Amino acid sequence: KQEVTQIPAALSVPEGENLVLNCSFTDSAIYNLQWFRQDPGKGLTSLLLIQSSQREQTSGRLNASLDKSSGRSTLYIAASQPGDSATYLCAVPTSSNTGKLIFGQGTTLQVKP
Amino acid sequence: GAGVSQSPRYKVAKRGQDVALRCDPISGHVSLFWYQQALGQGPEFLTYFQNEAQLDKSGLPSDRFFAERPEGSVSTLKIQRTQQEDSAVYLCASTYGGLPDNEQFFGPGTRLTVL
Numbered sequence: 001k002q003e004v005t006q007i008p009a010a011l012s013v014p015e016g017e018n019l020v021l022n023c024s025f026t027d028s029a030i031y032n033l034q035w036f037r038q039d040p041g042k043g044l045t046s047l048l049l050i051q052s053s054q055r056e057q058t059s060g061r062l063n064a065s066l067d068k069s070s071g072r073s074t075l076y077i078a079a080s081q082p083g084d085s086a087t088y089l090c091a092v093p094t095s096s097n098t099g100k101l102i103f104g105q106g107t108t109l110q111v112k113p
Numbered sequence: 114g115a116g117v118s119q120s121p122r123y124k125v126a127k128r129g130q131d132v133a134l135r136c137d138p139i140s141g142h143v144s145l146f147w148y149q150q151a152l153g154q155g156p157e158f159l160t161y162f163q164n165e166a167q168l169d170k171s172g173l174p175s176d177r178f179f180a181e182r183p184e185g186s187v188s189t190l191k192i193q194r195t196q197q198e199d200s201a202v203y204l205c206a207s208t209y210g211g212l213p214d215n216e217q218f219f220g221p222g223t224r225l226t227v228l
Contacts, residue, residue, distance in 0.1 A: 045219075089155055091156075098144075098161045101156070
């Protein structure tokens with residue numbers, strides 16, 4: 001059974017710092033891995049999707065990497081800003097043919113001005 | 114609309130009441146998912162539709178939960194005889210195709226509070 005874990009659960013950094021969020025999964029047979037952002041009281045915004053054949057994806061100040069063999073993904077945020085404060089979730093589809101996502105519990109990030 | 118929409122955004126129910134939550138997926142999206150997110154947790158899968166067919170309902174916590182998508186577009190999640198443990202955010206997501214590697218797009222969620 002696939003399990004997804006995110007460490008740390010919470011992170012507080014000063015503005016301008018580069019940071020890394022971690023995501024690990026137990027079953028390496030994944031189709032892809034998706035990173036989401038969730039603001040308080042809001043839904044999920046998709047940030048990056050890495051297909052299983054890819055090693056990384058970049059969007060602006062965000063870079064996500066994927067290492068299937070070790071069951072790990074990282075989300076790198078460069079030059080963090082207070083507006084980056086949110087909860088970040090990673091998720092992988094199950095191996096079933098539905099693609100239902102298994103989520104980690106999230107990392108809540110606070111970037112202090 | 115450009116994205117997935119859900120209504121109502123907030124719902125307060127007394128224990129024992131029935132509630133109905135609506136999801137409007139992105140136009141043309143074949144697949145639709147419902148997830149439940151408890152406070153401080155990641156979302157957990159409830160049920161999946163491909164067009165009007167409910168292909169997976171393994172995540173529905175009890176027979177008080179029922180979902181439908183009769184015309185393959187709008188979906189409704191119904192909870193009968195609500196209990197306090199049903200309090201959560203209910204998220205809807207849709208994807209263009211029916212493949213498991215398609216990117217999922219989420220709505221804003223409905224926050225249900227059962228008193």
